Amino acid sequence: MKLICTFAINLEKVMILTAEQIRECEKLTMEQEPILSIDLMERAASNFIEKLNTIVELKQFSSIAIFCGPGNNGGDGWAIARLLAKEDYHIIAINVSEKSHYSSDCDINRKRTEQISKTSPNLSISPFSTNLKFDKNTLIIDAIFGIGLSKPITGFYAEVIQFINQLNIIVVAVDVPSGLYVDTHTPKTNISISATYTITFQFLKQAFVLAENENRVGNCHVADIGLIVPENIAPPAKLITLPFVSQFIKKRKTFTHKGEEGTGLLIAGSYTMPGAAVLATKAALRGGIGKVIVHTPKSVISFIINAIPEAILQPDKDDHIFTSVQLENLKAHTIAIGCGLGKEDKSVVALKNLLEEVRSPVILDADALNILADNKTWLAFLPPNSILTPHIKEFERLAGKADNDFARWDKVKEFAMKYEVVVILKGAYSLIALPDGKLLVNCSGNPGMATAGSGDVLTGLLLALTAQGYSFPIAAIVGTFIHGLAGDLALKNQSLESLIASDIINYFGNAFKSFKNEKK
Incomplete structure (x- = not known):
C-alpha cells in the first residue's frame, strides 16, 4: 500500500x-x-x-x-x-x-x-x-x-x-x-x-x-x-509530511561552531555486530551533529577508525561487549544506546546503571529495548521524553501483543503516556506517540528500507538532532521523516531490492536540501 x-x-x-x-x-x-x-x-x-x-x-x-x-x-x-x-x-x-x-x-x-x-x-x-x-x-x-x-x-x-x-x-x-x-x-x-x-x-x-x-x-x-x-x-492522528516538518527545521547560523551543533554519546556495537555502530555513527555525523563520541568495545574500534575518521572514540574496558561507561567530563548533550549492543549479562547491568544515573532524555533502540523488555520494572527509570524506537516485534516484547493494528495503536498511545516517553513504532507509515497522547503518522519511506541497519541509521540521526537542540518529540518527528525521505530519494539510483542502509545515509544531504526548496 x-x-x-x-x-x-x-x-x-x-x-x-x-x-x-x-x-x-x-x-x-x-x-x-x-x-x-x-x-x-x-x-x-x-x-x-x-x-x-x-x-x-x-x-x-x-x-x-x-x-x-x-x-x-x-x-x-x-x-x-x-x-x-x-x-x-x-x-x-x-x-x-x-x-x-x-x-x-x-x-x-x-x-x-x-x-x-x-x-x-x-x-x-x-x-x-x-x-x-x-x-x-x-x-x-x-x-x-x-x-x-x-x-x-x-x-x-x-x-x-x-x-x-x-x-x-x-x-x-x-x-x-x-x-x-x-x-x-x-x-x-x-x-x-x-x-x-x-x-x-x-x-x-x-x-x-x-x-x-x-x-x-x-x-x-x-x-x-x-x-x-x-x-x-x-x-486521532496527524500526518508527517514535508510542509509539516519544514516548520521545525533549524537554520544554521553563519558563525556557528561544532560546540554549538552539539555533542552526542553513542553507545553501540559488539564483537559480532560492529556494523551497527559504524552505521549509527555515520548517520549522526551526516545528520549535522557537531561531535559524536562512540563508546564501543575495543574490538570494534578499528572498524570505526577505518570507516569514520571524524568520530571520537571511547573504548569500553571489555574487548567484545559493552560493560560500563563513564559519563563524567564527556559533556555530551544527549545519549543513544542499543545499536548492535547484544544482551550479555554485563551489558544488561551496564544499561541499568546508565538509566539510574542519567536525568536527561535518552534514545533507546534495538538491544536496549530488548533488555528493557526482559526487565520491565526498569521502564520506570526512563527520563521523561526519552525516545524508544521499536519495530512491531520489539514493541510486543515491551507491551504485549495486540489483536489487530487498531488495538496496537491504542497500546502504543497508552505506553507513551504511561511512561512519559516518545515511541516511534517503526514500519510502513511509522507511528509516533508523544507523552501527551498525540499520535502522528509518517508519510515518507518505502519497502526497500526494510533492510538490516536501517534502524541504526535512524538512531544516529535522532542522536544528531537532539544534540543540535531539537526537543525530543520534535526530533522524533523530523528524524523519522528525513530518514524515510532519504530512503525515497535513494530509490532514484537503487531499487526496492537493492537499497541498503548506507544508501539512506548517503541521501541525508538531499533530504535536508528538500526543506530549503520547500521554503523558497
Whole structure:
C-alpha cells in the first residue's frame, strides 16, 4: 500500500479524521460556504475524476463500469458516471440497490444520470447481475458503500463485491473500498473490495495507514474537495509530511561552531555486530551533529577508525561487549544506546546503571529495548521524553501483543503516556506517540528500507538532532521523516531490492536540501 498525499501547506488538512469528524466538516462547509449537499457531492465527483486522470490513462479502457450503491457513496458514483459520459468515455452505470431505497442525494443523481442516458450514446445503465460481462480493458469504479458502513456486508451486496473481486481487473474505490470500516478493525473474514487504487476525499482514514488493510486499499490518493475544518477538531492522528516538518527545521547560523551543533554519546556495537555502530555513527555525523563520541568495545574500534575518521572514540574496558561507561567530563548533550549492543549479562547491568544515573532524555533502540523488555520494572527509570524506537516485534516484547493494528495503536498511545516517553513504532507509515497522547503518522519511506541497519541509521540521526537542540518529540518527528525521505530519494539510483542502509545515509544531504526548496 502506498499513500500519495497531495496536501497543500495548509496544515489543518494534514491529518487523519474519523467518519464522524468528516461529517462535521461537511456540515460546517455547507453552512459557511454555503453549499447544498447535492452540489458538494457534484464537486467531490468532479475532483475525483480530476485525480483519477492523474493516476490512469482513461483512454486506454474500452469501458468504465461504475457500481453505485444506495447511499451517498452511490450518489458520488452516479455523478461520476454522468460527468465521465459527458467527456465521451464509454460508461456503464451499475445500479447496486437490493430494495431500490436510496439516500436523497443518491436518488437525485441517479435520476439525473438516467435522464442523460436517454440521449447519450456513451452512457448505459444496468441493474447488477452476475451475468454481466467485462473484458480486461474495463475499468471498475467502486461506489457501493462509503465511510458510514458499520456492519459486515452479507447477502446481495456481498455477492456484488465478490463478483467485482473475481474480475481481476483494475478497481478504483471512491473514498473507501466498500466493506472496509474506517475507524475500527475490519476482520479478515469480512467481505470487502480489494481495490487497486483508492481515491479518498480530503482526509485520510486510520484504516488506510494500517498493514492489515493493504490488500483492500491498494494505492491511496487524496482528492481535496474544499471542506472546512472546525477549529476545535481533535484528529486521532496527524500526518508527517514535508510542509509539516519544514516548520521545525533549524537554520544554521553563519558563525556557528561544532560546540554549538552539539555533542552526542553513542553507545553501540559488539564483537559480532560492529556494523551497527559504524552505521549509527555515520548517520549522526551526516545528520549535522557537531561531535559524536562512540563508546564501543575495543574490538570494534578499528572498524570505526577505518570507516569514520571524524568520530571520537571511547573504548569500553571489555574487548567484545559493552560493560560500563563513564559519563563524567564527556559533556555530551544527549545519549543513544542499543545499536548492535547484544544482551550479555554485563551489558544488561551496564544499561541499568546508565538509566539510574542519567536525568536527561535518552534514545533507546534495538538491544536496549530488548533488555528493557526482559526487565520491565526498569521502564520506570526512563527520563521523561526519552525516545524508544521499536519495530512491531520489539514493541510486543515491551507491551504485549495486540489483536489487530487498531488495538496496537491504542497500546502504543497508552505506553507513551504511561511512561512519559516518545515511541516511534517503526514500519510502513511509522507511528509516533508523544507523552501527551498525540499520535502522528509518517508519510515518507518505502519497502526497500526494510533492510538490516536501517534502524541504526535512524538512531544516529535522532542522536544528531537532539544534540543540535531539537526537543525530543520534535526530533522524533523530523528524524523519522528525513530518514524515510532519504530512503525515497535513494530509490532514484537503487531499487526496492537493492537499497541498503548506507544508501539512506548517503541521501541525508538531499533530504535536508528538500526543506530549503520547500521554503523558497
